[in-house]
Amino acid sequence: MSLYSLFNPRSSRAVELDDARTEHVMIQRPLQRVLAFTRRSIDDVVNDPIVRREVLGYYKLYRQIGRAVEVSELERQWNI
DSSP, X not given: OOHHHHHOSSXXXXXXXXXXXXXXXXXXXXXXHHHHHXXXXXXXXXXXXXXXXXXXXXXXXXXXXXXXXXXXXXXXXXXX
């Protein structure tokens, strides 16, 4: 037991728990998700204008749905 832990109001166990907490970060790559959904590669998008428009349409739909979900969550919070 160290001198610091004797005079520390927090227990040494609490300090260990604080150090043990891990924050997980999820990197979001919406274009990768759209490409996986359409089963296309970035090369297909670059080389074929039809595929480019298809992927762009799905990407816009993805963004629109995301905005609608955000709005509904905010409205739910305001109405509580």
